[in-house]
Amino acid sequence: MEKIKLGILGMGTVASGLINIIGFNNSKIEKILNKELTVNKVLVKSIGKKRDVNLPQEVYTTDAYEVINDKDVQILVELMGGINPAYEYIKAALNNKKHVVTANKALIATHGEELEQLAVENKVKLMYEASVAGGIPIINTMNDSLAANEINEIIGIINGTTNYILTQMSDYGLEYDQAVKEAQNLGFAEADPSSDVEGDDAVFKLAILSTIAFGQRIKVNDIPKEGITKISKEDINYAKELGYNIKLLASALRKDNEIELRVHPAFVPASHPLSTVKNEYNAVFLRGNAVGELMLYGKGAGSLPTGSAVLGDIITIAKNANNLVAEKSNENKYIIANRAFKQYYIRFEVVDEPGVLANIANIFGKNNISLASVVQRQKNGNKIAPLVFITHEVERKNIDAALEEIKKYENVTQIASIILVENFK
Ligand code: HSE
Numbered sequence: 515m516e517k518i519k520l521g522i523l524g525m526g527t528v529a530s531g532l533i534n535i536i537g538f539n540n541s542k543i544e545k546i547l548n549k550e551l552t553v554n555k556v557l558v559k560s561i562g563k564k565r566d567v568n569l570p571q572e573v574y575t576t577d578a579y580e581v582i583n584d585k586d587v588q589i590l591v592e593l594m595g596g597i598n599p600a601y602e603y604i605k606a607a608l609n610n611k612k613h614v615v616t617a618n619k620a621l622i623a624t625h626g627e628e629l630e631q632l633a634v635e636n637k638v639k640l641m642y643e644a645s646v647a648g649g650i651p652i653i654n655t656m657n658d659s660l661a662a663n664e665i666n667e668i669i670g671i672i673n674g675t676t677n678y679i680l681t682q683m684s685d686y687g688l689e690y691d692q693a694v695k696e697a698q699n700l701g702f703a704e705a706d707p708s709s710d711v712e713g714d715d716a717v718f719k720l721a722i723l724s725t726i727a728f729g730q731r732i733k734v735n736d737i738p739k740e741g742i743t744k745i746s747k748e749d750i751n752y753a754k755e756l757g758y759n760i761k762l763l764a765s766a767l768r769k770d771n772e773i774e775l776r777v778h779p780a781f782v783p784a785s786h787p788l789s790t791v792k793n794e795y796n797a798v799f800l801r802g803n804a805v806g807e808l809m810l811y812g813k814g815a816g817s818l819p820t821g822s823a824v825l826g827d828i829i830t831i832a833k834n835a836n837n838l839v840a841e842k843s844n845e846n847k848y849i850i851a852n853r854a855f856k857q858y859y860i861r862f863e864v865v866d867e868p869g870v871l872a873n874i875a876n877i878f879g880k881n882n883i884s885l886a887s888v889v890q891r892q893k894n895g896n897k898i899a900p901l902v903f904i905t906h907e908v909e910r911k912n913i914d915a916a917l918e919e920i921k922k923y924e925n926v927t928q929i930a931s932i933i934l935v936e937n938f939k
Pocket of ligand 1: 814
């Protein structure tokens, strides 16, 4: 049987998932391809290390160029992560006329344009389904199955670590630090969790998704971000009381000639399907102008789910290596806007005295902010009370202007939180 030969850069969690799936699903794969997938060369850091994959010892090398320049390798699979040296390796592989499959979100979000161009010039394929939301087939779904649609909105829970942390705080009452530790113990969060909890990981993924959705190159710097480090248990409890869950959302909205993008914690109505996405799971909700609302749900990380996405791309290339890439322009077809016309949850700590609520409400009114809900708690023996508002929809600049004024008011001891409310209108 004819062979398709793979070269792999990196032999971590995702690569071992890929090798294991090739092993246990090999008869199905051979039936589809009428070809056998084999691994020719694998770049590793240390050749002698014990690994839970069944590959002959002679495939391993510590020299990346032995993989990239191997004349038998037809598809290079990059699973090292990080921008350098993966960037140089992928460029070299494309220039060597090898198809490339990668799971590298940081690299595609930053250098996707140049790499896609290089793939076109060399008449090879560059595929990266596994770079966003692990096992969820969102990229190829948007590129192929939803190609008949204009995508108007994407709202995703695309970072499993933060979703795990927020779920543990909300459903089991853990404090933020405890939840981070637990995520680390389970292998969801890195020893340094900042890329996940500060929102950077989700920004890379949203840049990739929105570039495909809108056909315009979206840069990482176009996406304002706020992570989950400031979310307190108090906010989570108010959210629940008011009928919401707090989630880290990656959202992209297209309206007329504007698109708005952001990664941010948000109140999500408890009745919305995104609210039920728990722990390390991911989901992408989108609206197409023909298909309507759609939501894909699944595992956003892990050895077999991410390996499944990588292998899907390999099989696609092996089946049908044509070289059409949907055009993504650098022209400003859409203006990147930042109106954030949404509802907002705002929590203050105030001195519990006559006229305080009325004064704050008055400042909101002057700034054209209409209030949807107000909650005030009495604190026994304490003159400081929490005061919580949910506004109607308003631009963020009105909220900021009102808060500037409220900040000066001596009876407001703290503006504790401002969290966007996603109402899916
Ligand atoms: N760190 C990511 C997450 C998984 O927590 O979802 C890989 O993209």
